[in-house]
Structure formats: structure tokens, C-alpha cells
Amino acid sequence: MKKLYFFLLVCSLIGCKKEEPKKIPAAIGKAPEIILTDERKVEIDTAILSTFKSETLKQFYASSDNKTVWGNLEKRKYVLSQLKNADKLGLEPEDYKASQLLKFESRISSLNDANLATYDILLTYNFEKFLNHLYKGKLNPKTLYSDWDLDEKTFDVNNVLIKAFNKNKLDSIVDNIQPKSLTYKELIKSLEIINSFPDEDIKTIESLKKITVKDTNSALIAIKQKLLFWKDMSGKDSLTNIYDAKTFESVKKFQARHGLADDGVIGPGTISALNYSKERRKQQIIANLERWRWYPNELAENYFIINIPDYSLNVVENQDTTLVRNVVVGTSKRRTPVITSILKTVVFNPTWTVPPTILKEDVVPAMKRNRNYLAKKNITIYDTSGNVVDPQAWNENKPGNYRYIQSPGYNNSLGLMKILFPNHHSVYLHDTNHRNYFVRSNRSLSSGCVRVENPLELAKHILNDSVRFSKDRIDTIIASKKTMSFKINKKYALYQWYWTAWCKKNQLIFRADIYNLDSDLYSKLRH
Template identity: 80%
Template sequence: MKKLYFFLAICIFIGCKKEEPKIIPIVKKKAPAIILTDERSVEIDTAIIGSYKSETLKQFYNSSENKTVWGNLKKRTYVLSQLQNSDKLGLEPEDYKASQLQKFEKRIGSLSDKDLATYDILLTYNFEKYLNHLFKGKLDPKKLYTDWDLDEKILDVNDVLIKAFNKNKLDSIVDNIQPKSETYKELLKALEIIDTFPDDNIEKITTDSLTKKISLNESNAALINIKKRLLFWGDMTGKDSLTTIYNKKTFESIKKFQERHGLASDGVIGQGTIRELNYSKEKRKQQIIANLERWRWFTTDFAENYFIINIPDYSLNVVEVQDTTLVRNIVVGTSKRKTPIITSTLRTVVFNPTWTVPPTILKEDVVPAMKRNRNYLANKNITIYDTSGNVVEPNSWNENKPNNYRYVQSPGYTNSLGVMKILFPNHHSVYLHDTNHRNYFGRSNRSLSSGCVRIENPLELAEHILNDTVRFSKVKIDTIIASKKTVSFKITKKYALYQWYWTAWSKKNQLIFRADIYNLDSDLYAKLRD
């Protein structure tokens, strides 16, 4: 018996160990030596360096033999300028002691050796902090969110800084270290654009008088402030009489506004349109800054071929060799069952998948429904199995022990996963799939799933990525679907998957926004400014 217990303990230990992520040690290479010029340089007391408790800072000054390095006015001016203007990149200058550094600079000619050393250390410490924030963000997403699976970004900031310092190319660092994606560049442009708007002092649009949606030619008191906001954002141009009549000019302006915000551009003014109109300039700017931070968390190096999903935009783009080859509408998770943030690689296409009811849906949806109607699962073509794999009739199902069973939906057009799913490695048991609710794609708000991403017209997508006109032509795929047999095929062409979240960008000098469906932007901005 003791041997049996020992064997079981070993098995449990091994099973748990498999769940442990592998820790890859980071081997820090020695930083290159700093080439000093003949400007004023003084010895630095290593105790002052040590007081910062920064191994990076210690290694930096080891490379200068613990001497000050910022004697060159041009280099110093560049660093000071970057930190002072870091708000142009969505950062906060005082995070980098910009004011304090400027005070030191004004007294540079009269600084004692000790003050010069302090100034030098502050320049290095804060410029390296700034570079790190530009490269991988100020905050760590893994400490903020439990459902964000992103690889940690590693930067050898000393190596980058010292090489640029020695080659007199400091001005190339900031551009080179930031994300290269077009969306990130569009976000920086959005920040530039919004700074051109004046401060807004327009009253909030109240919905007291909005008992129903406002349609063309109707009258409503709320229209005066609606028109003011349309004029402010530039969706309506010229002058307007600011009457309470919903005229044609305002109607066309509302459609333009709705399109910029991902709403149904039907010109009908409802609660969704009012909510977006009520965003102030300051709130929109904060949203842009939050999105810039988020993009710094994402990978810098995109794969040659990839799927990129923007969760709040309900969109999937297939990009191959820098060319967008397919675009699809998608349905994503609700705020209670969020679609996770994932970077992964597509592996397998499964046609005619079965669907096993997951624990959350079992608890929140299936069990209550089964208690009301024992034929609930049978009506959805879901079979109940006991732990031995035997079929359990609905009337024999024990409602007090629902977790003792497995619930499997048979393949078919009405299966919850539809007729296809795409698998990729992740820790959340999510995948891309078809749906039996195909009418959802016509909605503007598509935050409706239980966490997985549902794709419109998925069989065309499967044909595209399987990339074999003989084995996987449209006719062959239709034949597979008609068989209702579950079959899997490996995706031989390598596609990365970027399942990410951003709610702001710009396009053709226009600000573009999407509803923050998971309420992440305000909280993230607040944490950035803590």
C-alpha cells in the first residue's frame, strides 16, 4: 500500500510539474565600453549609483569606469528634449524628472563635481527608463490582467544606448525602439490630431427628452448640443442654425460620425450614438494614450503571414507578405466572458466539429435550462455521457451532480461551433469557429460569445489557408461538410495569430474610435498616471 501511495504522489508531482512554465534564464552580456570625449568629466561615488538599486545603471557606469558621460552639450540637449517632449508620444515628462533635469542644465557651468555626478546619473537613469517605456510600455500586462498571454519583451537598454552614444547616433534610438506597426504610427498621428482641437466646453447631451430614437426631420431639444458636438469634431462643417430640427445636413453628419465610431451608419440617433458623442476631448485623448501603452506590450516583429484580430472592432484581417488578403467580421466574448489576448500560431482546421459543453456554460446556462426542461439538451442535439462513456437519458440525469457527466453536441450545421473550427495553442481553451447564430454578423455590437471568436463565412477562410486547390477546393470542402464526419487537417502554411485589443487609431487624418467593450481604457490610463 505504501508503494501505491508513493507512486500516486510521484504521478501528481509530475502532472503538476507539466503545468509549470519553463523559465528561460536571461544571460546578460557585458555592456560595451563608453567612449568619452574631452568634455568635463568627473569621478562618481559608486555609493550614489548603488542608492538607485539598479543593476542596469551600475553596469552602465562600469562601462565608463564610473565617470560622468554627458559632458557633450549636443547629446545632453537631445536627451533633455526627448524627456521634455515625451508627452508627444503619450508619456508623462515628470515620470522622467524633466523639470528637475532642466534646473540642473541651467546651472551646468557652476555645478560642483558632486552635483555634476548627480545630474549625470539622473540623465542616464531617466533616459533609460524612457527607452524601456517606449519599447515595452510603462506597465506589465501580466500584472494587470489574468487573460493576457503575451511574451515578455526583453531590451538590453545599455547595449542600445551605449552603441548609439559611441556612434553619435542618439537621435536614431527613439524611432528605432518603438513599435513598427502601422496602427501604432496611426495612434501617434491620432495624438497629434487631437492636440489640434481646442478645449471643449460643450454641455453633456442629456437623454431626458430622448424617449425614443431621433429620426430625420423630427424635433428634439437634445439636437442643439448634438449639433455643437458634430461641429466640434468636424463631422459637420460650416455653420448651422442650431435649431432643434433634425435636418438633412445633420443627418449626413451623424452618419459620418457613426461610421468613425464603428456604429451602424443609419443616421438614426439612439443611446449608442449619444454615448459616443458625449466623450470629451480629454477622455478621447486619454483613450489614445491608453492604446499607445497597449501597443507597446505587443510584439514588435510580425510574422510573414498572420491573422490579426481587433476585438473591439469585431474584425479579423489575414495578412500575407504585408498584403491584406482577407477581411472577416467576427463575434467576440461578452464583458463577462471576455475573449483573451493571445499571440499564438494556427495549427489545425477541424471540419464538422463536435462541441463539448464547457464548465462555465454548463453552470450558468445548461443546468438552469435542464432543471426547467429535461429535453433542453436533446432539442439541441446534445448527448449526455456518464463517466464510463454510457449514454444517459435526460430523465435519468442527476441535477444535483451535473459535473459527473460529459455533454457533447453532434456535428452539423446547427452545432454551436458551426461546421468548422481553427485550433491554436493557448491556455484558455479558445479557438476560432463558425457559429449556428449566423445572423449575429449583421449587428454593429458583436460582443456576444462565450470567449471564442466566431468568424463570418469560415469555409472560404478554410479554403484560403489550407492552400491546396486539389484537396481543399470549394467542392471538396462542401463534400466533407455534407458527410457530417469530424475530420482534422494540419495547416501547412505558417500563420501567426495576434488576438489583440485596441479602441483608437487614425485614418486619412481622421480620428477613429471603437467602443471600449471590456472597459479597459479608463482604468489603464489612471494606472499610467499613478
């Protein structure tokens, strides 16, 4: 009867949700032996371990000779504290049965052997689940997005946990396994900051026209309330409907924090950002914490890091930011993929081959209207044998039977340079013939590749040879209009990632969620 009761109790505790517990990958290699102390120990029924469908859990208790391990009060208190406060790291305490475990703890002295074994197993199972989620995220990006290419992170949770357990260093394990990135640490701080804000009760701002300084508009009362709430405006305000100088400066501060043109003009973009509630911003921070757990925990010595929603590229070498560039990224229909790769080659005077999507959606309709469309763009049509095809002889019913190649030059779609790196999406970094785009605040305008501002300076920097690739030498190469490729000898990683929230000098920073990923990700994290 004891075994039957034990089995039913475990089933009830792990079956609170309809979904099965997430399988944790098996540990890498044999786990070290667990050093047990003199506290009360009872036998673990291996049949009960099997109900969790976790090889990791079986291996953990094999290392203790299938005996309970959490007899030490201080170790239990640490685990319970971490699970209870998981929300401070953007996780959900009840994903780890925090309240049920605390109930077990409250009556630990009266637990019979079967209940004590149950408690021990659940402590281990949920703490390892928590550690896995902290290290590599709760969700798998590969199952969520087809255009996210990130190496799957492996984590030998038993090895890490048992070593910390044996050395009485459990109090450092949670910090050690989290991402080391400053942005991630700032996001943890962001969560703390936003939790310090009071509850808000400010009505939705509605304004059909732009508001400029000295205007009178009834929406300004709610706008000022929002600015005061987020501390972009300080002190007291009479909350009039007049757009005065103080409000103007506060609006510019708010706009800068949100990546908007900080001109003080209150238009649709500013209204949209103002209408985000505290709760929605908090959810955005939590979604970004999950993303950062998908990324590599430690970054390379030298790297390019592109934040897609921030339209920015930073070159970092030996922990020092050496170059910053504005970039243009893909539209919501033609998204820039998330990629981790290695930069390989700089190509000067590139040709451009029209890709299938642009051919279908842009070129074919334009050619049907005007057969000279491609000629005006310096694009030559080739048949399968490599022969030039006259636009008038082009078969509009079989456009896929041709190659469409644009000659090198200043007005080439790739501009004067591109940087290649291995990926599955046929994307690269490149110059552009739309150089005026870089002054815009919204730069989600490309077909998926990342366009880089002042690319020749960037090429000179990364080729890192003042003789072979001086400014004069690069100018000569460009003037030749000949396509030339050069290997990048210095090793640079490329991190082309997506995050919409962080913190700087205790100020919350947000960017528009240009691909509408945040709310969906948060919803999946909580269900």
C-alpha cells in the same frame, strides 16, 4: 560632507513619489565600453548608484569606468528634449524628472563635482527608464489582466543606448525602438491631431428617445455643436433644434468613425459616443499607445489579426490584406482573451463539448427546468465510463460528473469548422449556428471564442491546396458529417488583440471600449 550632501540630494530627487523607482531588468550580456570624449568628467560614487536599485545602471557606469558620460552638450540636449516632449508619445515627462533635469542643465557650468555626478546619473537613469517604457510599456499586462497572454518583451537597454551613444546616433534611437506597426504610428498621429483641437465647452447631451431625420428635439443644438467640434459637420450652422438633411449626413459620418450603425438614427449608442469629451478621447489614445507597446514590435510575414472591440479579422500575407471578416467576440462577462499564437489545425464538422462556465451558468439551470433541453440541441450526456446517460437519469446535484457533447452539423454551436491554436484559455476560432449575429453593429455576444463569418472560405484560403481543399472537396467533407482535422502547413501567426482608437487619412477612429479597460489603464499610467 560632500558625500552626505550628494546622498541626500539623490534621495530627494528619486523619492518625490512614494513608490520606489521601477526596476529595469538587467541587460543581456556585458554592455559594450562607453567611448568618452574630452569634456569634463568626474568620478561616480558606486554607493550612490546602489540607491537606485538598478543593476542596469550599475552596468552602464561600469562601462565608463564609473565616470560621468554626458559631458557633450548636443547629447545632453537630445536626451533632455526627448524627456521634455515625452507627452507627444503619450508618456508623462515628469515620470522622467524632466523639469528637475532642465534645472540642472540651466546651471551646468556652476555645478560642483558631486552635483555633476548626480545630474549625470539622473540623466542616464531617466533616459533608460524612458526607453524601456517606449519599448515595452510602462506597465506589465501580466500583472493587470489574467486573460492577456503576451510574451514578455526583453530589452537590452544598455547595449542599445551605448551603441547609439558611441556612434553619435542618439537621434535615431527613439524611433528605432518603438513598434513598427502602422496602427501604432497612426496612434501617434492621432495624439497630434487631438491636441490640435481647441478646448471644448459643450454641455452633456440628454435625450430619452431616438431622434430621426426631420424630428424636432432640444438636444439637437448640443449634438450639432459636437459634430462641428469634431469636424464631422463643416461650415456654419444655425444650431436649430431641427434634424435636417445636413445634420443627418454628419451624424452618419460620425457613426461610421465610431463603429456604429451609420443609419443616421440618433440613439443611445450615438449619444454615448457624442458625450465623450476631447480629454477623454485623448486619454483613450494614450491607453492604446501603452497597449501597442506590450505587443510584439514586429509582426510575422503571414498573420491573422483580430481587433476585439472592432469585431474584425484581417488576414495579412506579405504585408497585403488578403481577407477581411466580421467576427463575434466574448461578452463583458465572458471576455475574449488577448493572445499571440500560431494557427495549427482546421477541423471540419467539429463536435462541441460544453465548457464548465456554460455548463454552470446555462445548461444546469435549463436542464432543471426541462430534462429535454440538451436532447433538443443534439447534445448527448456521457458518464465517466463513456456510457450514454438518459436525461431522466441525469443527476442534477452532480453535473460535473458528466461530459456533454454536441454532434457535428449545421446547427452545432461551433458550426461547420473551427481553427485551433495553442493557448491557455481553451479558445479557438469557429463558425456559429447564430449566423445572423454578423449583421449587428454590436457583436460582443459569444462565450469567449471568436466566431468568424463565412468560415469555409477562410479554411480554403489558409489550407492553400486547390486540389485537396477545393470548394467541392470541402463541401463533400461537410456533407459527410464526419469530424476531420487537417494541419495548416503555411505558417500564420495569430494576434488576437484589443485596441479602441486609431487614425485613418487624418480622421480619428474610435470603437466602444466593450470591456471597460481604457479609463482604468489611463488612470494606472498616471499614478
